[in-house]
Amino acid sequence: MIVGSAINFPDGNQxxxxxxxxxxxxxxxxxxVDCCLGSxxxxxxxxxxxxxxxxxxxxEGVTAISCDTHKLTGPYLYHAHSTHTYQGNxxxxxRNAELRTYQYYVNPxxxxxxxxxxxxxxxxxxxFKSGDQLIYSCAIYFGDHSPGxxxxxxxxxxQYMGSEYVIYRFCFTQRTVSYIYSVHSxxxxxxxxxxxxxxxxxxxxxxxxxxxxxxxxxPASVVAFASKHPQVNIREVGDVxxxxxxxxxxxxxxxxxxxxxxxxNTPFS
Numbered sequence: 001m002i003v004g005s006a007i008n009f010p011d012g013n014q015x016x017x018x019x020x021x022x023x024x025x026x027x028x029x030x031x032x033v034d035c036c037l038g039s040x041x042x043x044x045x046x047x048x049x050x051x052x053x054x055x056x057x058x059x060e061g062v063t064a065i066s067c068d069t070h071k072l073t074g075p076y077l078y079h080a081h082s083t084h085t086y087q088g089n090x091x092x093x094x095r096n097a098e099l100r101t102y103q104y105y106v107n108p109x110x111x112x113x114x115x116x117x118x119x120x121x122x123x124x125x126x127x128f129k130s131g132d133q134l135i136y137s138c139a140i141y142f143g144d145h146s147p148g149x150x151x152x153x154x155x156x157x158x159q160y161m162g163s164e165y166v167i168y169r170f171c172f173t174q175r176t177v178s179y180i181y182s183v184h185s186x187x188x189x190x191x192x193x194x195x196x197x198x199x200x201x202x203x204x205x206x207x208x209x210x211x212x213x214x215x216x217x218x219p220a221s222v223v224a225f226a227s228k229h230p231q232v233n234i235r236e237v238g239d240v241x242x243x244x245x246x247x248x249x250x251x252x253x254x255x256x257x258x259x260x261x262x263x264x265n266t267p268f269s
Contacts, residue, residue, distance in 0.1 A: 001030045006055035007038045010251045011215040011258060012198075012222025014042070018054060021061030030063040030099075036090065037260075039067045041220045044163070044191035052219055057095055065093045069154045089150045162186040190263060194221050197266040201259065212237075215256055224251060224258035 002024050004015035017033055024031035033055055035042060045052040056065060068090045094100045107115045164186045202214045202223045211229035218224070227234040238248045238257040248257040259265075 001032060003032045003034060004055075005034045005037075006042050007218065007220050007222060008034075009037055009222070011224035011256070012037075012218035012220060012260075013216040014038075014053060014055065014219055016053070017059050017062065021059040023061070024063070025061040031061045033062055033065045035065050036068040037071065037222070038220055039069065039071045040187050041191050041194060044188050045195065045219060048188060048192045048195065050195055050219065057093075063095050063099055067091045067093070069158070089154055161190075163188050193263060193266040194261050195219075198223055198261045201261070215254075221261045222258055223261070224256045226254050226256035 002020050004017050004020045006014045006017060008015070017031075020031055035055065038055075042052070042055065056062065070089050092103075103118065105115075105117045198218065198221050202218065202225075205212050205214055205223070205225050211227060211232045212225045212234075213228050215224040215226060225234070227237070234255055234257055235250065238250060241248055241257075246259065248259055250257050
């Protein structure tokens with residue numbers, strides 16, 4: 001099996017999924033696309049008007065795609081890994097139902113009887129079918145919460161967010177409040193805001209800070225930058241920025257730091 005990222009964690013770049021798809025098809029092997037970090041950003045890049053490369057089932061050779069539904073599924077998307085859904089729920093999508101059969105685990109010789117599970121996560125996993133082509137399996141890792149409640153909470157958050165910009169208007173009697181407006185951005189508007197901020201950061205580093213450089217050409221919500229000046233230690237830059245309230249992650253090979261942009265880093269906040 002071949003695995004490609006859309007996008008990867010260290011520097012936020014996307015692998016050439018089209019090229020990997022051709023390689024997988026030529027060698028008759030599977031291609032899994034890790035879209036866990038890009039979950040609710042990368043799928044909206046094209047519609048948001050940003051240049052992007054295909055990564056999904058439109059690419060021949062792609063056999064499975066993973067998505068973390070606990071990332072960026074909250075109504076306000078303020079934190080990349082802490083939203084209005086519990087952490088630890090993910091989705092894996094297969095090109096067809098036949099591929100999913102290889103995910104099943106069956107132990108016919110267990111002393112407690114025949115044990116079967118839709119995934120290696122065992123009884124903590126819940127799977128369900130949607131349509132004739134795509135089969136979803138949601139593996140639960142947050143042990144204190146039942147799989148059903150996690151799936152229901154995730155579904156509710158996604159329904160609340162929606163893909164478009166939403167304005168709710170509530171009317172009450174004259175004895176109470178006349179109008180209440182509740183405005184929030186859907187995934188598309190959040191994508192535009194987050195990616196816009198990400199690209200502004202990358203552009204500013206490139207044009208205004210000659211001592212630093214951006215790693216690659218990140219298309220979505222993560223920017224990594226390193227030092228090209230012998231007297232500038234990027235780790236010290238990261239320490240100084242942390243004291244100023246920035247939350248950065250250090251990476252290696254090369255030594256660099258990255259920022260994962262969320263709505264809290266954008267004008268929306």
